[in-house]
Amino acid sequence: MPTPHYGQPRYRVIADELRKRIESGAIPPGALLPAESVLTSEFGAARGTIRKAIAALREEGYAVTEHGRGTHATRLTQSSADEPAASQREMQADARLATLFQVEVGTTLIEREAVIRRGRQVARVIRTYHLRRTDPDPAER
Amino acid sequence: MPTPHYGQPRYRVIADELRKRIESGAIPPGALLPAESVLTSEFGAARGTIRKAIAALREEGYAVTEHGRGTHATRLTQSSADEPAASQREMQADARLATLFQVEVGTTLIEREAVIRRGRQVARVIRTYHLRRTDPDPAER
DNA sequence: AGAAATTTGTCCGTATGTATC
DNA sequence: AGATACATACGGACAAATTTC
Numbered sequence: 498m499p500t501p502h503y504g505q506p507r508y509r510v511i512a513d514e515l516r517k518r519i520e521s522g523a524i525p526p527g528a529l530l531p532a533e534s535v536l537t538s539e540f541g542a543a544r545g546t547i548r549k550a551i552a553a554l555r556e557e558g559y560a561v562t563e564h565g566r567g568t569h570a571t572r573l574t575q576s577s578a579d580e581p582a583a584s585q586r587e588m589q590a591d592a593r594l595a596t597l598f599q600v601e602v603g604t605t606l607i608e609r610e611a612v613i614r615r616g617r618q619v620a621r622v623i624r625t626y627h628l629r630r631t632d633p634d635p636a637e638r
Numbered sequence: 639m640p641t642p643h644y645g646q647p648r649y650r651v652i653a654d655e656l657r658k659r660i661e662s663g664a665i666p667p668g669a670l671l672p673a674e675s676v677l678t679s680e681f682g683a684a685r686g687t688i689r690k691a692i693a694a695l696r697e698e699g700y701a702v703t704e705h706g707r708g709t710h711a712t713r714l715t716q717s718s719a720d721e722p723a724a725s726q727r728e729m730q731a732d733a734r735l736a737t738l739f740q741v742e743v744g745t746t747l748i749e750r751e752a753v754i755r756r757g758r759q760v761a762r763v764i765r766t767y768h769l770r771r772t773d774p775d776p777a778e779r
Numbered sequence: 780a781g782a783a784a785t786t787t788g789t790c791c792g793t794a795t796g797t798a799t800c
Numbered sequence: 801a802g803a804t805a806c807a808t809a810c811g812g813a814c815a816a817a818t819t820t821c
Contacts, residue, residue, distance in 0.1 A: 506789060532805060543791045548806085565799030565805055597753060597760045611697070612738060616645070619738045623698050626763040647808060673786060684810045689787085705787055706817030 511540050511550035512557075519559050519570045530560065530568045558585055558607045558629065585609045594626055605629065652681050652691035653698075660700050660711045671701065671709045699752030699764030712752050726750045728770070735767055746770050 505513075515536075518524045531539070536547045551568055554560040561584060562568040571585060588608045595602040606626050613621040646654075656677075659665045672680070677688045692709055695701040703709040714725045729749045736743040747767050754762040 508789080534805075545792090546790060549789085562806070563799090564797070564807075567799095567805065594763060597763055599760070613650075619740070620768065621698075622735060622738055622767040624765045624767075625697070626765075627761065649808080675786075686811085687809060690808085703787070704817085706785075706819075708786065708818095 507542055508546045508549035508553065511536075511542065511547065512553040515550065515554060516557070516559050519554075524570045526570050528570050529566075530570065532567060556609075558609070561585060584611070588626075598626075598628060600628070648683055649687050649690035649694065652677075652683065652688065653694040656691065656695060657698070657700050660695075665711050667711050667713045669711050671711065673708060697764075698766055699750070699754065699762075702754065712754075714750075714752070725752065729767075739767075739769055741769070 515524075515530065519526075524530060530536075530551070533544055533547050533551070536542075536550075537544050540547065551560060551562065554568075555562060559571055560568050561571055586608055587605050590598060590600060590602055590604045590606050592602055594606060595604060598604070598606070607629055609625045611623045611625075612619055613623070656665075656671065660667075665671060671677075671692070674685055674688050674692070677683075677691075678685050681688065692701060692703065695709075696703060700712055701709050702712055727749055728746050731739065731741060731743055731745045731747050733743055735747060736745060739745070739747070748770050750766045752764045752766075753760055754764065
């Protein structure tokens with residue numbers, strides 16, 4: 498079948514469903530999500546669509562994926578004592594971020610850190626900040 | 639040519655090239671990037687690969703895409719009163735960044751801050767860091 | 780106003796590469 | 801070495817938003 502994405506696109510619906518399972522505890526923090534192949538069967542969607550749904554969850558801070566291992570539901574640590582390579586964590590808005598987001602200082606934000614490597618060297622580090630409950634994300638449409 | 643992604647994946651190389659054009663001014667802030675169809679021809683890559691490259695640029699804060707319009711290079715010196723003008727500045731590497739870049743704490747890094755707005759609201763704040771001297775981008779490894 | 784062209788968005792299917800178990 | 805799981809890449813088709821004629 499072609500592409501009848503009335504209203505919400507398929508990957509969005511799937512992402513919402515998986516997010517619901519995580520928030521409800523059906524998939525506990527730290528637990529592994531079903532493999533892409535399993536989700537493909539369950540939702541009757543192409544693998545690419547499943548992957549896009551999971552990518553959306555990652556961007557929203559609900560999951561973390563590791564190459565040959567799988568995707569884990571995120572346990573967002575309130576750590577301010579940051580040392581590890583936590584790719585994702587909660588943090589409190591400082592003055593600058595609070596101003597930008599128009600919230601009060603101390604409001605919880607999600608910080609994600611990505612590293613672009615060139616061979617063994619780190620070429621760039623990217624840090625993204627956003628409020629929790631972000632929806633779709635026009636960036637990708 | 640199936641999928642030989644030795645070293646850097648194709649979309650990564652393309653993203654780096656496009657980013658270089660933006661940073662160098664070859665594609666001025668606010669300007670439209672070539673359409674996906676054009677980039678597909680230029681790089682001889684599938685459309686999906688081009689789209690992934692552009693998605694990477696979005697995540698790094700270098701571009702913003704709108705549905706039937708196209709992808710614009712993000713404007714750095716935005717108006718508004720809340721901006722300390724320069725969205726790009728030098729800063730000293732903290733412990734975390736120093737570790738990643740394998741340099742000493744206090745080494746000068748370039749920090750770029752992009753503010754992605756959705757309407758009047760700030761949706762995301764993206765900060766990218768990279769070494770000053772060295773990199774810009776060997777483009778290829 | 781309307782139709783066509785342009786451009787990005789979604790989805791499917793297939794194949795191969797890479798990391799982990 | 802084999803199996804499992806995620807990653808990259810190609811190609812095709814149709815949908816939706818915008819611009820152009």
